[in-house]
Amino acid sequence: MKQICGILINNKLYKNYELYFYNNKGGKNNKMLFSNKKIANFVANILIISLGVLFVNCSETYATRELRETTLDTAKRSENIVLARCISSESKWNDEGSLIFTYVTFQIEDTIKGEDAEDEITLRLIGGQVGDQILSAPDIPNINEDEEVILFLGPKNKAGYPTLTNMKNGVLRIYTDDVTGQGNVITPTTGIPIYKENSSKAISGTQDSKILLEDFIYSLKEATNK
Amino acid sequence: MNKIRYLTICFFVVLLIPSVVYSYDILNTQTPSDNFVFFGWPDPPIDLILDPGTLGGSDGRATVETACNVWNSVANTQQLCGNLFAGSEDITVDNFDSAISMNDGIIDVIFDETGAIIAEFGLSPTITLGLSSTLVNALTGEIVDVLMVLNGSLLSSSGSDLQSTTVHEMGHGWGLAHTPIGGINNASTTIGLEPIDPIRIPTMFPFNIPVNDAFGITLEIDDEVGISVRYPRN
Numbered sequence: 001m002k003q004i005c006g007i008l009i010n011n012k013l014y015k016n017y018e019l020y021f022y023n024n025k026g027g028k029n030n031k032m033l034f035s036n037k038k039i040a041n042f043v044a045n046i047l048i049i050s051l052g053v054l055f056v057n058c059s060e061t062y063a064t065r066e067l068r069e070t071t072l073d074t075a076k077r078s079e080n081i082v083l084a085r086c087i088s089s090e091s092k093w094n095d096e097g098s099l100i101f102t103y104v105t106f107q108i109e110d111t112i113k114g115e116d117a118e119d120e121i122t123l124r125l126i127g128g129q130v131g132d133q134i135l136s137a138p139d140i141p142n143i144n145e146d147e148e149v150i151l152f153l154g155p156k157n158k159a160g161y162p163t164l165t166n167m168k169n170g171v172l173r174i175y176t177d178d179v180t181g182q183g184n185v186i187t188p189t190t191g192i193p194i195y196k197e198n199s200s201k202a203i204s205g206t207q208d209s210k211i212l213l214e215d216f217i218y219s220l221k222e223a224t225n226k
Numbered sequence: 227m228n229k230i231r232y233l234t235i236c237f238f239v240v241l242l243i244p245s246v247v248y249s250y251d252i253l254n255t256q257t258p259s260d261n262f263v264f265f266g267w268p269d270p271p272i273d274l275i276l277d278p279g280t281l282g283g284s285d286g287r288a289t290v291e292t293a294c295n296v297w298n299s300v301a302n303t304q305q306l307c308g309n310l311f312a313g314s315e316d317i318t319v320d321n322f323d324s325a326i327s328m329n330d331g332i333i334d335v336i337f338d339e340t341g342a343i344i345a346e347f348g349l350s351p352t353i354t355l356g357l358s359s360t361l362v363n364a365l366t367g368e369i370v371d372v373l374m375v376l377n378g379s380l381l382s383s384s385g386s387d388l389q390s391t392t393v394h395e396m397g398h399g400w401g402l403a404h405t406p407i408g409g410i411n412n413a414s415t416t417i418g419l420e421p422i423d424p425i426r427i428p429t430m431f432p433f434n435i436p437v438n439d440a441f442g443i444t445l446e447i448d449d450e451v452g453i454s455v456r457y458p459r460n
Binding site: 131138 | 346
């Protein structure tokens with residue numbers, strides 16, 4: 001219960017829910033509203049967040065073990081960090097018929113760290129689904145076509161494909177706000193002091209919730225150039 | 227009166243939910259008909275074929291045998307680990323794609339001495355301790371084969387224990403997923419319970435245990451319940 005309450009306190013998205021129940025008293029539907037809005041919000045939040053956690057928990061196929069590190073450490077170890085948009089993803093068996101690989105191709109929109117690379121980049125990651133067969137993949141987020149992400153990349157492997165520096169920290173999701181049209185980094189990050197773009201004033205010590213994309217990129221450049 | 231009744235119902239729903247969320251998990255996928263199927267071997271015990279190369283500079287067979295004993299010792303659970311066989315050729319970055327067989331129902335264990343095979347899979351060998359890739363029938367969840375890769379190049383790195391990693395990856399080989407229990411520091415973005423005693427962190431937690439990674443060699447109650455539910459003895 002303590003953990004659930006902790007999540008609720010940090011949750012700013014669902015603050016104004018009201019909870020309605022219906023009964024059929026007197027042969028007609030009556031809408032009942034909890035008079036205590038705090039209780040209504042609490043119950044609604046519990047149900048919404050619980051459903052969310054259950055969905056997060058669904059379709060679990062990840063299977064690796066790794067060392068812990070902060071996003072800042074991941075950034076420092078990366079040879080290249082790029083802002084990129086996924087343009088295609090295809091899973092197929094290798095020529096030997098022994099493994100399924102997924103090839104994810106990105107269009108590079110901005111280079112945050114490292115030398116400007118090609119316009120496009122393709123990652124080859126083990127795992128994927130071909131027909132009725134699934135080869136479970138490591139702990140890498142599923143990236144959808146047209147999704148914009150920040151990629152932390154290491155050296156190329158023998159086959160010539162770049163590696164992800166970190167499975168969890170190595171792909172940061174970006175969400176575009178429908179109202180403002182601005183991009184926000186929504187994957188939690190750790191260890192990177194966040195500044196407003198072109199400002200020396202830190203917003204927070206470390207970032208653990210969504211933040212404007214341009215502020216994050218500026219902060220990432222500041223942190224990795226030190 | 228109705229408000230009290232509804233509040234009471236909600237209260238009990240809330241009480242039930244945490245017990246669903248915070249526990250072991252079993253690898254699973256969603257079928258085209260929107261059902262969820264859970265991964266598992268249809269008929270254990272399962273044999274393993276071991277890379278004849280070295281692991282961390284020494285014979286990796288003993289490490290795998292110990293992991294087998296750990297999983298085979300869980301009460302009220304079927305024997306999962308069968309015979310261990312030695313492969314015919316050292317598996318390296320030059321031959322891994324032709325040397326392994328993913329359709330024979332025998333778990334392939336690769337000792338990735340340099341981390342180069344992990345890099346071929348698109349991952350960083352400086353942080354990935356090991357991985358298990360499970361080939362399953364997407365409609366039934368039945369495990370067809372498993373590839374288990376252990377990174378021998380991180381043996382000297384601080385805070386990691388190869389034996390713990392082997393037990394962990396073997397857990398994936400049986401179909402167990404990661405547990406959220408054990409989120410003990412801010413570097414982890416994984417949802418977890420309140421900080422717990424490191425010695426109590428389940429083996430199936432996805433990260434090493436910096437205080438003493440050898441704590442991961444023994445299973446915790448969360449691991450044992452997960453495996454015994456998936457493979458009950460009777």
